[in-house]
Amino acid sequence: MLNAFLTMLQRDLLLAYRHRSELANPLLFFVIVVTLFPLAIGPEPGILKNIAPGVIWVAALLASMLSLESVFRTDFNDGSLELMFLSPHPPSLLVLSKIIAHWLITAVPLMLMAPLLAVLLHLPTEGIGVLLLTLLLGTPVLSLVGAIGVALTVGLRRGGMLLALLVLPLYVPVLIFAAGAVRDAALGLPVIGPLAFLGAMLVLSLTLAPLATSAALRISLG
Template sequence: MIPGSTASACAAVLQRDLTLAWRRRGDIAMPVLYALIVTTLFPFAVGPEPALLARIAGGVVFVTVLLAVLLSLDQLFRADIEDGSMEQLMLAPQPLALLVGMKVLAHWITSALPLIVVAPLLASMLRLPAAAMPALLLALAIATPLLSLLGAVLVALTAGSRRSGMLLALMLLPLCVPVVIFAAGAVAAAQEGLPWLAPIAWLGAGLVMAVVLAPLASAAALRIAMES
């Protein structure tokens, strides 16, 4: 690969973020642990009755994963802005949107992928029928990158502000309502033995749109954040 080419720049950013995550691999376990804790609490809250748990399993898994992703999103750009790495990314010859896309990809690999891996465990703790499992995994595989991309736009917007945290959650809620509706809807349909590909297709359409637009929007938002 020629240094300075677009491919090498993407590889450099991706490899950098993955290496950084690996050096602090304890942090990767945090969202997974969080999801486990929340899922464990549900049977205590609503009772251990299998039929009731199976009824809410899909929804609980999605909300839990959503919150776990949100938890890890806040740091997406903040560290880079604080140590000056963001300036280096912005001045690079490649489009910022592309580099931001790579950062989101690295974030998805390190925080959402582990959640997808443990999702079957979470779902079976809540007695989700095995028949609905493929729908759950497919929906998660499309919904989590969508959440990471949408979240990246909002994190970029709050990057220049004093506080985020709750504000980020408030801003993210309207954006993830459709994601949760279609993802959990697919699982619910699968559980009832209905065709569940239509909501998955809507999610897929959303993902395609987000892959194109979200990095551009994040880059524009980061430029606003760096104007200080």
């Protein structure tokens, strides 16, 4: 079982590596969206400092959702998803490995870029460590929960907008706790509470989301 999981992970990472140019897209999207805010709101450090946690988190959330849209697309179109469901291994495990591969490919570069953007938005240095910690705990939740929505819409021709409608309300708790923690950290307040909540959400979605995702994929396959 572990073998199947690792094979799947390896396959997805290899596929991503073969399409290196696509890897940069979510990252560029993330950077550009964050850059738009100072242009729209004005370059005052005081304001930027206040909105930095929210802006970085909203941008990360959108980047994660938009890149997630294609996570099952090619496998759905060429039929390998059906073969996965015919294999003797539990589909939820294979789905989990696909989600983890996606997280490694998109969210980890996002995390590497985030401190730079935090500096651009004048986020105090005390906040940057917590920002990374919230991204580490929060982005897997986004990938896991988002995968359910993607699995439901994968068979549809224009699922993009619908995906946003389905998934964004479910992202709200992550956004609240993560951005709140970064804001508190920037003010020098303790952040252990929201971080614990994020961790709890990660555990919950790690256990339940793969099951829901595989059920949804089974429906999409018909």
